Amino acid sequence: MRQLAYLIAAVWLANGLFCKVLMLVPRHAAIVARILGPAHAGWLTRLIGLGEIGMAVWILSGIRPRWCALAQIGLVLTMNTLEAWLAPDLLLWGRANAAFAVLFCLLIYYHTFSGARPATR
Known part of the structure; x- marks a missing residue:
């Protein structure tokens, strides 16, 4: 299950570093x-x-993984709702981006709350 953590972190890192910090x-x-x-x-x-x-x-x-997952899900859903409402023409797949956001949130939820992941700190 650690591979899922790496995958989820890679999504945040790529979007943060390459798409936003490095523009x-x-x-x-x-x-x-x-x-x-x-x-x-x-x-x-x-x-x-x-x-x-x-x-x-x-x-x-691995610190407070449940709080981390809830923060991620809240941020992803909030960001995508605002983007779909205020800037749908600028999104890669328009309002269909919401489907990818929901899938990403489900992956985060599964990784953290499915019981397949050992509890840490």
Whole structure:
């Protein structure tokens, strides 16, 4: 089950580091600009990316895994709801992104709450 933790952390790390901090996917900054305003979109996008990198570190740390999973699920659902409502034209698959978000949340839920994962800290 540790492989699932690596996979989930890799999603957060890739989106945070490559898409937002390094700005290799400009669409992310455009989404942030649309939702939070264009004046500070660059540094807000990078700040969000740093938060996503922090989430990857938290996942790999194994500290408070249930709180971590709940935070991830809440963030993913909140982010995707806002994006689908305020910037659907900027999403890779439009409103269909929601299906991938739900699948990702189900994977997080399964990994943490299915009983297949040993409890840690």
